[in-house]
Amino acid sequence: xxxxxxxxxxxxxxxxxxxxxxxxxxxxxxxxxxxxxxxxxxxxxxxxxxxxxxxxxxxxxxxxxxxxxxxxxxxxxxxxxxxxxxxxxxxxxxxxxxxxxxxxxxxxxxxxxxxxxxxxxxxxxxxxxxxxxxxxxxxxxxxxxxxxxxxxxxxxxxxxxxxxxxxxxxxxxxxxxxxxxxxxxxxxxxxxxxxxxxxxxxxxxxxxxxxxxxxxxxxxxxxxxxxxxxxxxxxxxxxxxxxxxxxxxxxxxxxxxxxxxxxxxxxxxxxxxxxxxxxxxxxxxxxxxxxxxxxxxxxxxxxxxxxxxxxxxxxxxxxxxxxxxxxxxxxxxxxxxxxxxxxxxxxxxxxxxxxxxxxxxxxxxxxxxxxxxxxxxxxxxxxxxxxxxxxxxxxxxxxxxxxxxxxxxxxxxxxxxxxxx
Numbered sequence: 555x556x557x558x559x560x561x562x563x564x565x566x567x568x569x570x571x572x573x574x575x576x577x578x579x580x581x582x583x584x585x586x587x588x589x590x591x592x593x594x595x596x597x598x599x600x601x602x603x604x605x606x607x608x609x610x611x612x613x614x615x616x617x618x619x620x621x622x623x624x625x626x627x628x629x630x631x632x633x634x635x636x637x638x639x640x641x642x643x644x645x646x647x648x649x650x651x652x653x654x655x656x657x658x659x660x661x662x663x664x665x666x667x668x669x670x671x672x673x674x675x676x677x678x679x680x681x682x683x684x685x686x687x688x689x690x691x692x693x694x695x696x697x698x699x700x701x702x703x704x705x706x707x708x709x710x711x712x713x714x715x716x717x718x719x720x721x722x723x724x725x726x727x728x729x730x731x732x733x734x735x736x737x738x739x740x741x742x743x744x745x746x747x748x749x750x751x752x753x754x755x756x757x758x759x760x761x762x763x764x765x766x767x768x769x770x771x772x773x774x775x776x777x778x779x780x781x782x783x784x785x786x787x788x789x790x791x792x793x794x795x796x797x798x799x800x801x802x803x804x805x806x807x808x809x810x811x812x813x814x815x816x817x818x819x820x821x822x823x824x825x826x827x828x829x830x831x832x833x834x835x836x837x838x839x840x841x842x843x844x845x846x847x848x849x850x851x852x853x854x855x856x857x858x859x860x861x862x863x864x865x866x867x868x869x870x871x872x873x874x875x876x877x878x879x880x881x882x883x884x885x886x887x888x889x890x891x892x893x894x895x896x897x898x899x900x901x902x903x904x905x906x907x908x909x910x911x912x913x914x915x916x917x918x919x920x921x922x923x924x925x926x927x928x929x930x931x932x933x934x935x936x937x938x939x940x941x942x943x944x945x946x947x948x949x950x951x952x953x954x955x956x957x958x959x960x961x962x963x964x965x966x967x968x969x970x971x972x973x974x975x
Contacts, residue, residue: 558737559736559737559739559805559806559807560805560806560819561732561733561736561737561803561804561805561806561819561820562803562804562805562806562809562816562817562818562819562820562975563801563802563803563816563817563818563819563820563917563972564642564643564644564645564802564803564804564809564814564815564816564817565639565640565641565642565643565644565645565800565801565802566638566639566642566800566801566802566817566914566917566918567634567635567636567637567638567639567640567642567747567798567799567800567801567914568635568638568797568798568799568800568911568914569609569610569611569613569616569631569634569635569797569798570582570589570609570610570795570797570798570799570901570904570911571589571590571607571608571609571610571795571796571797571900571901571902572587572589572610572900572901573610573611574609574610574611574615574616574634575611575638576638576642576914576918578610579911579914580914580915580918580926582900583897583900583901583915583926583927584924584926584927584946585946586900586926586927586929586945586946587900588778588779588780588782588899588900588929588930589607589608589610589795589900589901589902590605590606590607590778590779590781590782590793590795590900590902591605591606591607591608591778591779592604592605592771592778593605593606593608593753595755597755598755600755601755601758601759601762602759602762602769603758603761603762603767603768603769603794605768605771605778605781605793606753606758606793606794606795606796606902607782607793607794607795607796607901607902608753608795608796609631609796609797613627613630613631613633613634614630616634616637617630617633617634621633624691624695625695625700625704626668626669626671626672626695626696626700626751627669627671627672627751627796628665628667628668628669628670628671628700628701628749628750628751628798629669629695629700629701629704629749630751631701631749631750631751631796631797631798631907632663632701632702632704632705632747632749632798632800633701633704633705633708634798635747635749635797635798635799635800636663636705636708636709636745636747636798636800637708638800639745639747639800639801639802640708640709640745640802642802643802643804643814644812644814644815645709645743645802648812649709649710653812654710655742656709656710656711656712657712657713658713658741658742658743658808659709659710659711659712659713659741659742659743659744659745660711660713660714660715660716660732660735660740660741660743660744660745661702661705661706661709661711661714661715661716661744661745661746662702662714662715662716662717662718662728662729662731662732662735662744662745662746662747663699663701663702663705663716663717663728663745663746663747663748663749663800664717664718664719664720664724664725664727664728664747664748664749664906664907664909664910665698665701665717665719665724665748665749665750665906665907666719666720666721666722666724666748666750666752666905666906666907666962667750667752667757667905667906668696668697668698668700668719669695669696669697669698669700670696670751670752670754670756670757671751671754672689672692672695672696673692673696674754674756676688676689676692676696698717698719699715699716699717701717701749701798702715702716702717703715705745705800709745711745713735713740713741713744714735714740714741716728716731716735718731719906720906720962720964720966720968721905721906721962721963721964721966722866722868722903722905722906722908722909722960722961722962722963722966723909723960723961723962723966723967723968724748724905724906724907724909724960724962724966725747725748725799725904725906725907725908725909725910725911725912725913725960726748726823726909726910726912726913726958726959726960726968726969726970727825727909727960727966727968728746728747728748728909728910729746729747729801729803729820729823729909729910729913729970730823730825730968730970731746732744732745732746732801732803733803733820733822733823736803736804736805742804742805742807742808743802743803743804743805743808744802744803744804745800745801745802745803746800746801746802746803746910747798747799747800747801747907747910747913748798748799748904748906748907748908748909748910748911749797749798749799749904749906749907749910750795750796750797750798750904750905750906750907750908751796752794752796752905753794753795753796757794758794761794764833765791766791766792766833766870767791767792767793767794768781768782768789768790768791768792768793768869769790769791770788770790778793779930780930781793781869781930782869782898782899782900782902782903782930783869783899783929783930783931783932784865784867784868784869784874784896784898784899784928784930784931785867785874785878785896785928785931785934785935785938785940785942786869786930786931786932786933786934786935787933787934787935788932788933789869789870789871789874789935790869790871791869791870792868792869792870792898792902792903793869793898793902793903794902794903794905795898795901795902795903795904795905795907795908796904796907797901797904797907797911798904798907798910798911799904799907799909799910799911799912799913799914800910800914801910801913801914801917803820806819816975817917817918817920817921817975818917818920818921818972818973818974818975819972819973819974819975820970820971820972820973821852821853821854821855821955821971821972821973822849822850822851822852822853822854822970822971823848823849823852823968823969823970823971824844824845824846824847824848824849824850824851824852824967824968824969825845825848825966825967825968826841826842826844826845826848826967827841827964827965827966827967828840828841828842828965828967829841829965830965831965832963832964832965833963834872835872835873835876835961835965836876836965837872837875837876838876838879839876839877839878839879839880839883840880840883841961841965841967842866842876842877842880842959842961842967842969843879843880843883843884844967845959845967845968845969846880846881846884846885846957846959846969847884848969849957849969849970849971850884850971852971853955853971853973855955855971855973857884857885857886857888858888858891859953859954859955859973860885860888860892860955860956860957860971861891861892861893861949861950861954861955861956862892862893862894862895862916862919862920862925862949862954862956862957863881863892863893863894863895863956863957863958863959864895864896864897864912864913864915864916864919864956864957864958864959865877865881865894865895865896865959866896866898866908866959866960866961867896867898867928868896868898868903869896869898869899869903873961874935874938875935875937875938877959877961878937878938878939878940881894881940882939889939889940889941890941891941892940892941893925893941893943893947893949894928894940894941894942894943895925895926895927895928895942895943895947896928896942897911897912897915897926897928898912899927899928899929899930899931900926900929908960909958909960909968909970912958912960913958913970913972916956916957916958916972917972919949919956920949920954920956920972920973920974923948923949923950923951923954924946924947924948924949925943925946925947925948925949926943926946927943927944927945927946927947928942928943928944929944931944952974953973953974954973954974955971955972955973955974956971956972956973957969957970957971957972958970958971958972
């Protein structure tokens with residue numbers, strides 16, 4: 555593996571329940587601030603679940619109004635994050651100067667559900683006003699590859715433009731696909747990430763009825779900020795969040811040639827499937843364990859190199875236990891030396907955008923040598939034997955690696971290893 559192409563991170567972007575960009579999101583994470591709140595939409599009163607984690611800054615405050623109106627909300631989030639990441643990488647300036655080979659630029663932008671708000675809004679128009687009133691832009695707005703396509707227009711990507719759709723593993727899978735595109739020589743630069751905009755009555759009612767969402771603080775007037783509580787004995791489901799995370803990945807050779815700032819290296823990824831249940835994870839965590847093992851093998855590192863894990867841990871009774879089991883199975887006794895966190899305790903669960911937002915957090919944790927906390931962990935489940943940071947925790951100096959886990963409905967498992975550069 556010594557001669558394979560090295561892949562590095564040169565740009566970061568996000569819009570999240572904690573902030574409208576990377577600096578404010580990261581500051582919120584380190585401060586242990588929750589983005590979960592009571593929703594103010596009129597339709598919420600009819601639902602069993604009345605809380606969520608909407609973005610802190612509406613995309614209409616960032617994007618030009620005319621352009622925003624032509625994008626589904628999921629694509630709006632993707633564009634906000636991509637604009638930040640593209641500028642952060644320095645490639646926006648290179649593009650403007652004509653110093654970019656667009657045939658060597660790709661996009662891998664994921665979503666779990668896609669343009670659901672556009673789809674359902676236009677169906678309402680169809681029922682109420684007839685077919686002639688349906689928007690002619692409905693299809694390009696609602697299609698799952700809309701976010702990727704719009705980013706490709708932003709950056710002028712003429713290599714592959716892909717849209718992985720693997721439920722809650724989608725964002726991490728996009729990063730894995732980007733690694734492959736660069737190592738296979740199909741691109742020098744790939745804009746990769748994930749987005750989701752599913753805070754809408756239908757998805758919320760559906761998740762609620764399948765007992766996936768927490769009903770705490772929905773009817774009893776409790777504090778929404780305390781509801782997302784991974785690994786706590788009081789957890790009873792996840793909180794639906796929205797937003798996007800984007801990373802600019804490059805071959806090391808390309809990044810060095812243009813003098814780019816390098817945040818971290820992406821060592822490798824592992825992808826597996828449970829083949830267990832459409833919604834429930836394998837209770838023993840075997841599929842996720844194999845994904846982690848494959849990621850470590852592809853990264854060509856020993857488990858002892860892992861010093862930090864941003865866990866998938868969504869605050870569900872079964873999933874949190876399964877992930878604890880898989881970390882023990884793959885990292886062995888070394889797991890006791892790893893600082894583990896779940897930033898979903900603050901952001902809620904962004905579904906297809908979760909892995910990408912958490913990848914941004916992992917890269918920043920490596921850069922700053924600090925793990926963000928898991929908040930609301932008041933009573934650790936005795937079945938979970940992990941060293942979980944409940945306040946911002948220092949990470950070791952020197953060369954370190956970190957693991958980003960994502961697991962999704964349908965049994966999708968993706969693990970990605972990042973390392974200091």
